[in-house]
Amino acid sequence: MIRIEGLTKEYAGKAVVRDVTMAIESGTVTVIVGTSGSGKSTFLRMVNRLVEPTAGTVEIDGVDTRRMKAHELRRRIGYAIQDHGLFPHWTVARNIATVPRLLGWPRARIAARVRELLELLQLDPDEIAPRYPHQLSGGQQQRVGVARALAARPDMLLMDEPFGALDPVIRAKAQDDLKAIQERLGSTILLVTHDMSEAIKLGDRIAVMSEGRVEQFAPPADILTRPASAVVESLVGEEDRPFRYLSLLPIAPLVEPGTAEGPPIGTGHSLRDALAEMIWSGRQALPVVDDEGAACGRVTRGALLSAGRPPR
Amino acid sequence: MGRSPDKLGVPMGGLLAVALALPLASYRANRIAPAEPRGLFEALPLSWALAVVGLALAAVAVALAARRPALRLAVSALMLLALLMAIGEAGRTLSAGGAQYARVAPGVGFWLAAFALAILVTDAIVRLRPGPLGRLAALAAALAALGLILVSGQWDGLSVLAEYRGRAAAFWREGGHHLQLAFGSLAVAVAAGVPLGIAIHRARRFKAPVLNGLSLLQTIPSIALFGILIVPLGWVAANVPGAAALGVQGIGMAPAFVALFIYSLLPMVANTAAGLAAVPAGVTEAAAGMGLTRRQQLASVELPLALPVILTGIRIVLVQNIGLATIAALIGGGGFGTFVFQGLGQTATDLILLGALPTVALAFVAAVVLDATVDLLPGARR
Ligand SMILES: Nc1ncnc2c1ncn2[C@@H]1O[C@H](COP(=O)(O)OP(=O)(O)OP(=O)(O)O)[C@@H](O)[C@H]1O
Ligand SMILES: [Mg+2]
Numbered sequence: 035m036i037r038i039e040g041l042t043k044e045y046a047g048k049a050v051v052r053d054v055t056m057a058i059e060s061g062t063v064t065v066i067v068g069t070s071g072s073g074k075s076t077f078l079r080m081v082n083r084l085v086e087p088t089a090g091t092v093e094i095d096g097v098d099t100r101r102m103k104a105h106e107l108r109r110r111i112g113y114a115i116q117d118h119g120l121f122p123h124w125t126v127a128r129n130i131a132t133v134p135r136l137l138g139w140p141r142a143r144i145a146a147r148v149r150e151l152l153e154l155l156q157l158d159p160d161e162i163a164p165r166y167p168h169q170l171s172g173g174q175q176q177r178v179g180v181a182r183a184l185a186a187r188p189d190m191l192l193m194d195e196p197f198g199a200l201d202p203v204i205r206a207k208a209q210d211d212l213k214a215i216q217e218r219l220g221s222t223i224l225l226v227t228h229d230m231s232e233a234i235k236l237g238d239r240i241a242v243m244s245e246g247r248v249e250q251f252a253p254p255a256d257i258l259t260r261p262a263s264a265v266v267e268s269l270v271g272e273e274d275r276p277f278r279y280l281s282l283l284p285i286a287p288l289v290e291p292g293t294a295e296g297p298p299i300g301t302g303h304s305l306r307d308a309l310a311e312m313i314w315s316g317r318q319a320l321p322v323v324d325d326e327g328a329a330c331g332r333v334t335r336g337a338l339l340s341a342g343r344p345p346r
Numbered sequence: 347m348g349r350s351p352d353k354l355g356v357p358m359g360g361l362l363a364v365a366l367a368l369p370l371a372s373y374r375a376n377r378i379a380p381a382e383p384r385g386l387f388e389a390l391p392l393s394w395a396l397a398v399v400g401l402a403l404a405a406v407a408v409a410l411a412a413r414r415p416a417l418r419l420a421v422s423a424l425m426l427l428a429l430l431m432a433i434g435e436a437g438r439t440l441s442a443g444g445a446q447y448a449r450v451a452p453g454v455g456f457w458l459a460a461f462a463l464a465i466l467v468t469d470a471i472v473r474l475r476p477g478p479l480g481r482l483a484a485l486a487a488a489l490a491a492l493g494l495i496l497v498s499g500q501w502d503g504l505s506v507l508a509e510y511r512g513r514a515a516a517f518w519r520e521g522g523h524h525l526q527l528a529f530g531s532l533a534v535a536v537a538a539g540v541p542l543g544i545a546i547h548r549a550r551r552f553k554a555p556v557l558n559g560l561s562l563l564q565t566i567p568s569i570a571l572f573g574i575l576i577v578p579l580g581w582v583a584a585n586v587p588g589a590a591a592l593g594v595q596g597i598g599m600a601p602a603f604v605a606l607f608i609y610s611l612l613p614m615v616a617n618t619a620a621g622l623a624a625v626p627a628g629v630t631e632a633a634a635g636m637g638l639t640r641r642q643q644l645a646s647v648e649l650p651l652a653l654p655v656i657l658t659g660i661r662i663v664l665v666q667n668i669g670l671a672t673i674a675a676l677i678g679g680g681g682f683g684t685f686v687f688q689g690l691g692q693t694a695t696d697l698i699l700l701g702a703l704p705t706v707a708l709a710f711v712a713a714v715v716l717d718a719t720v721d722l723l724p725g726a727r728r
Contacts, residue, residue: 123650
């Protein structure tokens with residue numbers, strides 16, 4: 035549990051983060067979105083005290099972060115940034131080992147952890163571990179950056195536009211991987227982005243920031259259906275709104291008995307995926323299969339479209 | 347073949363060809379008698395002269411037409427070696443018949459040819475793009491060749507070595523002083539300059555004033571600086587107990603040392619600060635974000651990444667100090683400059699060379715070794 039109370043940062047008398055108060059549940063993903071210069075990075079960096087607040091407090095599991103030594107606090111919190119910040123004079127293995135070494139882990143444990151993390155991020159340890167950062171592609175560097183942030187098994191992860199420099203395909207893959215890793219490890223993640231689709235895809239809750247203030251802090255569906263202000267509404271984007279909303283809804287509740295023509299879709303997919311498939315294949319309904327591949331009914335275009343109109 | 351001749355080969359080959367026609371050596375009946383020029387065929391036995399001309403023509407042809415760097419290197423290095431042997435032979439030949447006081451020195455033809463060949467050799471090495479270890483090996487080979495020539499006695503007929511034989515003990519003593527001045531002031535400059543560079547990198551508002559102040563010091567002419575230092579150091583020697591016993595005096599090595607240190611500060615401080623400033627922002631942010639303490643950030647991330655730039659500063663300082671230390675002799679500071687200024691006083695060119703040649707060689711060796719060291723650092727792989 036992270037409690038943030040009245041957090042404020044001023045530079046030269048001008049507030050860039052103003053009086054932010056929020057509570058973040060352990061094991062959830064909170065995404066901070068906002069336009070450039072809205073104070074997202076400053077806010078994030080106050081959590082691990084890379085920036086000292088002008089006013090307000092951050093409490094992690096009931097302990098005020100000001101009561102800890104800054105470097106000890108940071109060793110407990112994973113940190114990943116947009117241009118990955120890998121140390122160019124160290125190999126990948128040495129980079130990932132940064133925090134475990136600071137914590138004085140024994141050699142063998144560090145080596146095992148490095149292997150484990152590279153495998154977790156689908157990088158071949160024998161090939162990648164001895165390389166230097168400049169010998170990796172941008173996507174590989176970014177994954178090593180995430181591996182380094184995860185190295186000492188932090189309960190909490192701060193990520194500042196971690197996928198900002200990636201192309202759309204790799205980016206989508208990296209988002210899926212992060213989601214899977216988070217579900218497996220149960221980490222608390224605070225992630226900054228200016229991409230609303232990324233926020234909706236990854237966030238359990240989204241905090242929308244504008245001019246240093248948090249305009250709304252709510253689950254993605256609420257952000258879409260009940261935007262708290264004009265700023266939030268404009269960030270969501272009127273023409274994308276229905277599709278973003280459909281992307282949040284699972285197929286399962288709309289499955290009805292019956293059959294349909296053509297290749298089936300899994301219950302794990304979103305209504306947006308189903309709509310895309312219907313449009314592209316020109317079908318009125320799709321057969322639905324469960325995780326094991328067994329047929330469990332169909333989903334129709336009519337049901338889908340009415341589900342896409344949120345309750346008001 | 348329709349290929350245009352090599353761009354560097356034209357001037358250097360031309361220079362080499364011209365040098366053949368100029369006097370190879372100069373002969374004096376005694377140390378202060380007027381110099382008489384001696385051409386290639388006057389100075390050398392016929393077989394030697396013909397061999398030199400033949401090799402030189404081959405070297406000119408290769409310089410003009412050959413493309414392969416290895417061939418260019420082999421031929422110009424061989425010619426340079428032949429030239430160095432030939433000048434020794436000229437020394438022997440010319441002084442053989444004459445009186446025991448006869449002096450033989452390299453003439454303008456020798457210097458021009460040596461210059462052209464040195465350029466051709468270094469150019470060929472650059473074209474070969476050797477790694478740092480290759481460059482060190484080339485340096486070692488050159489030094490070994492030089493050492494062998496000296497030990498073999500091939501140059502014993504030359505007047506520079508005659509000057510050396512007259513003052514061998516002084517030569518090595520002043521050489522030691524020279525190194526003490528150059529390396530000692532460098533060590534102190536590193537010890538003071540690196541921390542100062544770190545300090546102004548961290549406290550940005552002091553950066554401009556400190557660098558400007560050091561630049562100002564840098565512009566004081568060296569002779570003036572020696573003069574300025576005489577008074578305060580003389581006062582320290584007279585008034586601070588124990589200072590005089592440590593060798594602090596208004597003249598001598600102390601002011602020379604202090605002056606070299608002052609000139610060394612700007613390159614050390616500026617390069618340290620520039621190296622630290624060039625560390626990518628993401629890297630420093632990550633280092634802090636990972637939980638490295640301030641000291642760990644500096645020691646294990648910032649300084650290692652700044653090291654190539656800092657070492658470049660050390661290289662600048664060392665080469666500069668080896669040259670500047672020559673002037674220390676003016677105020678009794680010793681070093682190879684002693685011979686240069688004695689030579690100037692006696693209009694004895696050979697004595698000037700005895701001081702100047704080892705200085706140039708030292709500076710050159712220092713530059714090559716430090717450049718190679720910079721390239722050998724892990725940070726250089728980026
Ligand atoms: N060290 C600083 N000194 C002065 N002003 C700063 C400093 N750091 C940030 N700011 C200002 O604070 C504001 C918020 O910056 P911040 O980096 O938090 O924005 P952001 O939301 O992360 O933007 P982006 O999406 O472009 O990364 C900006 O106007 C910025 O200029
Ligand atoms: Mg930012």
